[in-house]
Amino acid sequence: MDVEAAIAALRKVAIDQLVGHHVGSDRLIQLGLDALLSGVDCPSLPLLAGLNRAEEPDSQELFRQVMAELRLIPDDLPTLPIPRAWALVRWWAQLIVDGVLDVRSGGHYIYWYGWSEIPYDQSEPLQPLISSIVQHQDTAEYWATWDTGYTSRVLDAQTKVVDEARTFVQAWPASEPRSGR
Structure with a gap:
């Protein structure tokens, strides 16, 4: 290793x-x-x-x-659940953009441990990123041995997640997003 x-x-x-x-x-x-x-x-x-x-x-x-x-984890995470979830989602999105965290793992964390903790009425800024994560997961999980386009579709879906993560991080630098831009 x-x-x-x-x-x-x-x-x-x-x-x-x-x-x-x-x-x-x-x-x-x-x-x-x-x-x-x-x-x-x-x-x-x-x-x-x-x-x-x-x-x-x-x-x-x-x-x-x-x-x-x-310095592998943030040392200044909020203690309140919703601000903490936003901070973690932003951090995981940044790790995906930087190539430090793979799309599959980062998407899993964002979806299950970030987005699920944020009230739905406040989650609008995350919708494009969540949609790309779900699309990537669907694309990666469903395939057949005769599917010659599988690899390129998965790579396209990964690129979409990275792009959406970058857009999210740029739109919401270091502070908690608010619903509505």
Whole structure:
């Protein structure tokens, strides 16, 4: 595993924790070890990677320190649910635009953990992005072995998601969108 892949794995687990998924201590320690062996460097990473079974309870806090040191997650997320959802959607959209988060994963997070937390009457700014995410998912999931145009349709759908994510991020820089532009 190279450094970029190790950082991507760390970020994915950090996002999973942000949306409420429990990640076991054994997995956090293994991620830390994999990242360390891949050449990722930050002060808390050797501590996380070197935990033994008796020290497993320390893994959650050490993992948070690693995430903060590597700046893999926003450190200024709002605590209120709706502003937090907007901040996460914007962050995930930016990660998609930057190519840091793949369209499938980013779309999943935006749809299930962002848009679902935003009241419908406030979600108008997200509609084009959500539509492109759903279209991408539909395109990627339904295919047949004789479908010669499948790959190009999936790539077109991915491009559409990236374009809509870029439009969203540009239209709504760093602050919570309001319904109606």
